[in-house]
Amino acid sequence: MHMRPWVEIADELRERIQRGDYPIGGRLPSGSDLMQQYGVARQTVQNAVDQLRAEGLVRGVAGRGWHVAEPRPVIRLARNQLDLAELTAGRAAFVSDAAARTPTAPASMGVRREPAPPAVATFLQLSVEAAHEVVVREHAVYAGNDVVQLVTSYQPVSEGDEDAPPAPATHHTEVVAARAPRPREADLLQVSYGFPVIQVTRVAFAGNQPVLVEVEVMSSDRVQLVYQVEG
Amino acid sequence: MHMRPWVEIADELRERIQRGDYPIGGRLPSGSDLMQQYGVARQTVQNAVDQLRAEGLVRGVAGRGWHVAEPRPVIRLARNQLDLAELTAGRAAFVSDAAARTPTAPASMGVRREPAPPAVATFLQLSVEAAHEVVVREHAVYAGNDVVQLVTSYQPVSEGDEDAPPAPATHHTEVVAARAPRPREADLLQVSYGFPVIQVTRVAFAGNQPVLVEVEVMSSDRVQLVYQVEG
DNA sequence: GAGTGGTCTAGACCACCCA
DNA sequence: GGGTGGTCTAGACCACTCC
Numbered sequence: 293m294h295m296r297p298w299v300e301i302a303d304e305l306r307e308r309i310q311r312g313d314y315p316i317g318g319r320l321p322s323g324s325d326l327m328q329q330y331g332v333a334r335q336t337v338q339n340a341v342d343q344l345r346a347e348g349l350v351r352g353v354a355g356r357g358w359h360v361a362e363p364r365p366v367i368r369l370a371r372n373q374l375d376l377a378e379l380t381a382g383r384a385a386f387v388s389d390a391a392a393r394t395p396t397a398p399a400s401m402g403v404r405r406e407p408a409p410p411a412v413a414t415f416l417q418l419s420v421e422a423a424h425e426v427v428v429r430e431h432a433v434y435a436g437n438d439v440v441q442l443v444t445s446y447q448p449v450s451e452g453d454e455d456a457p458p459a460p461a462t463h464h465t466e467v468v469a470a471r472a473p474r475p476r477e478a479d480l481l482q483v484s485y486g487f488p489v490i491q492v493t494r495v496a497f498a499g500n501q502p503v504l505v506e507v508e509v510m511s512s513d514r515v516q517l518v519y520q521v522e523g
Numbered sequence: 524m525h526m527r528p529w530v531e532i533a534d535e536l537r538e539r540i541q542r543g544d545y546p547i548g549g550r551l552p553s554g555s556d557l558m559q560q561y562g563v564a565r566q567t568v569q570n571a572v573d574q575l576r577a578e579g580l581v582r583g584v585a586g587r588g589w590h591v592a593e594p595r596p597v598i599r600l601a602r603n604q605l606d607l608a609e610l611t612a613g614r615a616a617f618v619s620d621a622a623a624r625t626p627t628a629p630a631s632m633g634v635r636r637e638p639a640p641p642a643v644a645t646f647l648q649l650s651v652e653a654a655h656e657v658v659v660r661e662h663a664v665y666a667g668n669d670v671v672q673l674v675t676s677y678q679p680v681s682e683g684d685e686d687a688p689p690a691p692a693t694h695h696t697e698v699v700a701a702r703a704p705r706p707r708e709a710d711l712l713q714v715s716y717g718f719p720v721i722q723v724t725r726v727a728f729a730g731n732q733p734v735l736v737e738v739e740v741m742s743s744d745r746v747q748l749v750y751q752v753e754g
Numbered sequence: 755g756a757g758t759g760g761t762c763t764a765g766a767c768c769a770c771c772c773a
Numbered sequence: 774g775g776g777t778g779g780t781c782t783a784g785a786c787c788a789c790t791c792c
Contacts, residue, residue: 296761299706306705322777333763335566338779346703346717354778355771368698372752464752467599470701470719470743472577474537475530486577488701488719488743512701512719519750521603521695527780553758564782569760585759586790 297332301340309349309360320350320358346486348513361513367435368518371466401430405449412446415495415505425449432480439480440514446505458503461496468492468517473509481511488512528563532571540580540591551581551589577717579744598666599749602697632661636680643677646726646736656680663711670711671745677736689734692727699723699748704740712742719743 305320314320321329326337341358344350351361408418408426418424426446433441447458473481473489481489490512496504536551545551552560557568572589575581583589639649639657649655657677664672678689704712704720712720721743727735 298761302706323779324776334765335780336762339761341778343703343706343716347705348702352778353771354769355776357771357777371750466750466752468699468721468748468750470721471579472574472717472719474578475534475574485574486703486717488703490699490701517699519602519697519699521697529780554760555757565784566761567781570780572759583759584790585788586757588758588790 297330298336298339298343301326301330301332301337302343305340305344306347306349309344314360316360316362318360320360322357342486345484346488348487364513366513367440367515369515370518370520372520401432403427403429408446408448411493412505412507415493416446416448416502418448435514438482438514440510442477442480442509444507444509446507447503458496459498459501461498461503463497465495465497466492467495470512473511477509481509481514483511483513490515490517492517528561529567529570529574532557532561532563532568533574536571536575537578537580540575545591547591547593549591551591553588573717576715577719579718582715595744597744598671598746600746601749601751603751632663634658634660639677639679642724643736646724647677647679647733649679666745669713669745671741673708673711673740675738675740677738678734689727690729690732692729692734694728696726696728697723698726701743704742708740712740712745714742714744721746721748723748 305314308314320326320341323334323337326332326340327334330337341350341352345352348363349361350358352358405425405427408416408424412426413424416424416426426448429443429445429447431443431445432439433443469491470488471491472486473483475485477489478485478487483489489509492506492508492510494506494508495502496506536545539545551557551572554565554568557563557571558565561568572581572583576583579594580592581589582592636656636658639647639655643657644655647655647657657679660676660678662674662676663670664674700722701719702722703717704714706716708720709716709718714720720740723737723739723741725737725739726733727737
């Protein structure tokens, strides 16, 4: 099938992990072992393990070896008004000890003012030519001691009123995407490079008028989003 | 700040891309150029570019060089009943030529029957001990000639009735996560290794009874999900 | 044929962990 | 101090593209 050595090695290790040959928390063979076992160079082994790290299956610590990742407790964020009681009643699978992992209040990381980035301008329905300024706020959301979310909000500068709070939102639209983190984000969220993050662009509307854009970036091994869909 | 050479190189290239020094579709300096310019080895340059590839900023083709990625047309999938007319009226930002990019009907990739994987069993509220069998169906969803979604559905085997269709769903719950693709998925979805995929686990309910689990895997540079949230 | 991206090898260095 | 993961170097090979 695939002739690339690192793909073969990764596939084999993944299968053994999923079969339970290496239990959760258990240690994989060391780099030297795998080099000898497969007759390949160090970098090739590293490539294979990097793949498994990106998949969230393996964690590596210098001096301690590669270990099968203990699934980090996942915070399932209910995005639309879910009746938590109903959830816990019939569908325990969706809530995992939510109380213990409720994110705390966001901690501010700074406020600045700058021209609206193109994507934000589009969502806020600002004319492109005018190069509107927006107030940019950065926050970090913690669960315990860990950062689980980086939030950047963009609020249009209203004409007469300078720092007026946005009009109360009647509803939101959320656009969900995924991407690799920038190195800075990877450091803040404490994920390895290449480990995907979820990006939610949340547009608050007051009637038909968009009043606020929030971009939420969260590590995908800490957070999952739960949506309720009718029909 | 960061002392790792490849991070510095990646940061610098990213900044120049975003400043427009290298326009969309434009070509970055070649590997040899960057090696000389930064005085590093080939692998270090490769690491930097790999990061940018994972971020979706750069695409590389042997013989043609590294080019600034043209953003692939994003398919914004409306997940809950969105009034498309309303969307296009007030919020054109959310629909991007939807008609042209509507995914076609899924093409079957096979049906089999196997014990329910643990996660699926949980969502279907099957007792763990019983090791229930489920009918597993795999599909590929195309947009034009490209695969944009891989769907695996799990349906409990009903006792008396063998291949009975599931009861009609009254509502769905969707759990959204992101992860790196398995090599096989990367090949099928035509994304580079390490490029994140979005995974939606969609549980269909008939009343309080879960009747079907669908796991949808989609390349995150082709698809974004749009949810409407009240309040 | 020359240049390019992608991968592999062989060897080295460092920070880290544990005995 | 020995083993480990992670990274970097230098050199090589292959498939590919363009001239």
